[in-house]
Amino acid sequence: MTGKPRTLGLLGGGQLGRFIALAARDLGWKTAALDSSPSAPALQVVDTPLVGTVDDVSAARRLAALSDVVTLEWELIPVRILEAVAELRPLFPAPPVLAVIQDRLSQKRFLTKNGLPQTAYGEINDPKDIPCHPIIIKQRRHGYDGKGQARIDGPADRAKAAEILRQPCIWESPVAFQKEISVLFARTHDGETAVYPIAENLHRGGILHATRAPAEIPPGTARKAVELARAAAEALGHVGVMAVEMFLLPDGALLVNEIAPRVHNSGHYTLGACATSQFEQHVRAVCGLPLGPTDAKGPAVMVNLLGDLWAKGEPRWNTLDGVPGLTLHLYGKAEARAGRKMGHYTVAGPTAAEEWRRADERLSALRG
Ligand code: ATP
Ligand code: MG
Secondary structure: OOOOOOEEEEEOOOHHHHHHHHHHHHOOOEEEEEEOOOOOOOOOOOOEEEEOOOOOHHHHHHHHHOOOEEEEOOOOOOHHHHHHHHHHOOEOOOHHHHHHHHOHHHHHHHHHHOOOOOOOEEEEOOHHHOOOOOEEEEEOOOOOOOOOEEEEOOHHHHHHHHHHOOOOEEEEOOOOOOEEEEEEEEEOOOOOEEEOOOEEEEEEOOEEEEEEEOOOOOHHHHHHHHHHHHHHHHHHOOOEEEEEEEEEOOOOOEEEEEEEOOOOHHHOOHHHHEOOOHHHHHHHHHHOOOOOOOOEOOOEEEEEEEHHHHOOOOOOHHHHOOOOOEEEEEOOOOOOOOOOEEEEEEEEOOOHHHHHHOHHHHHHHHHO
16 A cells, blocks of 8 residues: 555646645645646645646646646636546546536526526627617626626617627626525535535625625525535536525525536635635545535635735735734735736634625725
């Protein structure tokens, strides 16, 4: 028997990959990651950084060859690359899961097929097809942080629509939600599952601004949300952590917005606030280790730090000194572009509810 450490390979080297790699290291695994940028957040912390673009099959094969298990932190890697990796090494989540999720239309059809509730939707590819009522159009592929989508109130918005419609799109009915929530769910090869306290999310300009957990929702709604996430995970055959974003309507109904087949920004609070972080849980699920407990040590809030905060120079970090229960995480990104996720802070413990209200005050103090 050999005690030689095994290696977890990561497709994608962003902050999600960085946290996954750090968690894998704590579990005694070696790590490797592939990203197009040599200074990508995960490449700074893994044992073996590899540089290559997402469509470079030989780079993906190199990553697979030096890994025992491969996973990803970004769901938009071309399926042919994922298949090339899966031929060489176990890859979780598996390529068919990603094939369903990568295209918003196939994801929506998957939800319909499995009886999971969602807003009205359809295909749209021509500005001439814009109806007289409001819709949201979204490019089918490669969207994130609200990019590649727009609200269209009617034919007067045709020019705005035409811009988005350069790529194949779907339309959705706008949802007048009461809250946005997400369910973070982990599933192993054997079908063992674990669920985290439900997160309540505030978006600004299509980008996640802040999360608090547990969400302030009735227990029956929380149970229903978990059932929906479980049904989605089972139907997909997902292995690893995933997040299901949902809209809670004023009448208490839940609609699935989208599925992220990976660790998720709304689950960052679990690092520090829960017995097992989402990153460790993901490593456990994909590496065949038993899942860890998901109990929260108390309420928590997470606030994203976007590049805008650096507009006047380095944020005034000293304004966070002595805030009870606060932990700051920075991702090691050299360039602070507007809207770019540069870091986040989490406050866990009895002051979380107050910190949820004080997020803007903290951000303006940081900005100086
Ligand atoms: P992510 O960064 O989560 O991957 P994304 O770019 O894939 O985001 P969505 O989750 O589809 O985008 O949309 C981003 C945000 O825009 C949602 O969290 C929600 O606040 C708003 N939004 C999207 N679709 C709708 C809708 N049909 N009705 C109302 N608001 C919506
Ligand atoms: Mg989303």
